[in-house]
Amino acid sequence: MSISDILADYERVREQNSIEQARRREEVYKKCPEVSKLHRRIDELQKKRILSAVYGGGNESEEIKRLRAEIGQYLEGAGFPKDYLEPVYRCAVCRDTGMRDDSTRCECFKKKILEDKLNDARLSDSEISFERFDLSLFDDSPVINGRSQRDYMEQYKKITESYADKFPVCEPFLLISGATGLGKTYVAKCIMRRVIERGFTAAYYTSYRLFSLFHRDRLGEDVDLSPVFEVPLLIIDDLGSEPMTHNVTREYFFDLINERSVLNTVIVTNLTFDEINIRYGERIHSRLMDKNSKKLLFKGKDIRYS
Numbered sequence: 001m002s003i004s005d006i007l008a009d010y011e012r013v014r015e016q017n018s019i020e021q022a023r024r025r026e027e028v029y030k031k032c033p034e035v036s037k038l039h040r041r042i043d044e045l046q047k048k049r050i051l052s053a054v055y056g057g058g059n060e061s062e063e064i065k066r067l068r069a070e071i072g073q074y075l076e077g078a079g080f081p082k083d084y085l086e087p088v089y090r091c092a093v094c095r096d097t098g099m100r101d102d103s104t105r106c107e108c109f110k111k112k113i114l115e116d117k118l119n120d121a122r123l124s125d126s127e128i129s130f131e132r133f134d135l136s137l138f139d140d141s142p143v144i145n146g147r148s149q150r151d152y153m154e155q156y157k158k159i160t161e162s163y164a165d166k167f168p169v170c171e172p173f174l175l176i177s178g179a180t181g182l183g184k185t186y187v188a189k190c191i192m193r194r195v196i197e198r199g200f201t202a203a204y205y206t207s208y209r210l211f212s213l214f215h216r217d218r219l220g221e222d223v224d225l226s227p228v229f230e231v232p233l234l235i236i237d238d239l240g241s242e243p244m245t246h247n248v249t250r251e252y253f254f255d256l257i258n259e260r261s262v263l264n265t266v267i268v269t270n271l272t273f274d275e276i277n278i279r280y281g282e283r284i285h286s287r288l289m290d291k292n293s294k295k296l297l298f299k300g301k302d303i304r305y306s
Contacts, residue, residue, distance in 0.1 A: 006098065006112050013096045017088040024084055032074050035085075038067050115201055117227040123196065123204055128189045130161050137303050138183070149300030153183060156296055160187050163294070164194035167264060168232060171294040173257070173287070174266045177273060178298025184268045188235050191266055195233050202233035207269075211242035214252035218245075229259050239269035240279060250280055257287050273297075 029036040045064050072082040089095050094106035115122075135157070138150040163170050174191075176184045192202045210228065217223040228234060242249065257265065267288070269276065273295070277285035289295070 006109065006116075009112075010096055010098050013090055017090070017096060021085070021088045024088075028075065028078070028080060028085060032078050035071055035074050038071050038074075042067050111201055114227060114230060117224060123189055123192050123202070125189065128186060129193050130157065130164070130190045133157055133186075133190060139300060139303075143299055149182075152299055156187060156298065159294075159296065160191050161194065164191040164198075167191075167195050167198070167200065170264065171292055172261050172264055173293035174264075175273075175288055175293060175295045176266065176268045176298065177271065177276075177296070179302070180270055181302025182298040182300055183303065184298055185237050188237060188266050188268045192233065192235050200232050202235065203227060203231045204235040204237065206237050207239045207242045210236060211245070211249060211252070215245055215248050218248045218252070229256065230263075232263055234260065234263070234265045235268070236265065237268045239267050240271040240275070244279070250284065253280060254284050254287075257284065261287070261292075 025039075042064055045067075049061065049064070071085065075084050076082055087095070091106060091108040094100055094108065098106055098109035098112075100106050135150055135154055138148070138153045140148045140150040143149050143152070160174075163174060176188060178184055189204065192204055195202050205228065213223055213225060213228070217225055271279065273285075273289065276288065287293075
């Protein structure tokens with residue numbers, strides 16, 4: 001999507017907003033004809049205020065303020081919200097223009113740019129969500145300390161759902177470790193879906209694909225790595241499956257987690273915490289294991305073959 005496409009999309013939104021505002025006015029005017037009269041009076045006063053600014057005199061602003069307050073009372077009396085006839089915006093900061101009052105790009109514009117770059121790293125499986133999380137798939141026989149795999153998964157569901165609901169005010173790193181077939185990837189994607197549904201931007205990469213991008217960048221190819229460094233939530237799945245490449249794997253991974261220490265990253269891996277240390281080194285292991293990260297160790301048997 002080009003800049004012109006994004007600006008055209010803003011224009012379409014403004015047209016839709018204008019249609020919605022006109023619909024609301026018609027709806028209110030039918031129920032409260034007095035509001036229509038007050039709006040006409042406000043229009044007259046605004047024209048007069050323009051002339052007063054040029055030639056002097058008049059105190060139309062106070063009268064307009066009084067009339068708008070009167071309209072609010074009519075709206076509330078008729079069962080409408082007090083601001084029902086205010087301009088309609090999806091983004092009140094830039095008023096659906098993409099540009100703030102200080103002539104800088106609005107955050108909603110930056111989000112559109114980032115999401116366009118991430119258009120092939122989004123979550124497409126509508127069957128994955130916390131609402132569809134089926135705890136009955138997990139064994140309810142005791143595993144450790146009298147607790148079953150289902151007990152552990154119920155606890156992890158609560159923890160990860162809370163993580164998604166608190167996002168972005170949560171730990172910068174969430175590390176989900178455990179053997180294959182325990183539901184780690186499913187849980188990570190549930191987090192991603194909830195975060196996206198809450199209006200944030202997120203991206204999902206397998207470790208193999210992510211490190212392939214790093215390798216191509218190392219070879220001098222024209223690779224845009226900014227999305228993985230800038231996206232508010234990054235999911236890295238199956239960490240440890242990527243090939244170990246000299247001057248790439250450890251170096252790029254350290255740069256990534258170092259830069260993302262102020263953002264949020266969910267890492268899914270079959271590696272144990274000790275194996276992470278052996279494979280990636282103490283610097284990376286320390287960052288992922290410190291007190292500012294959350295660690296979950298999945299236990300049980302592979303549900304795909306049970």
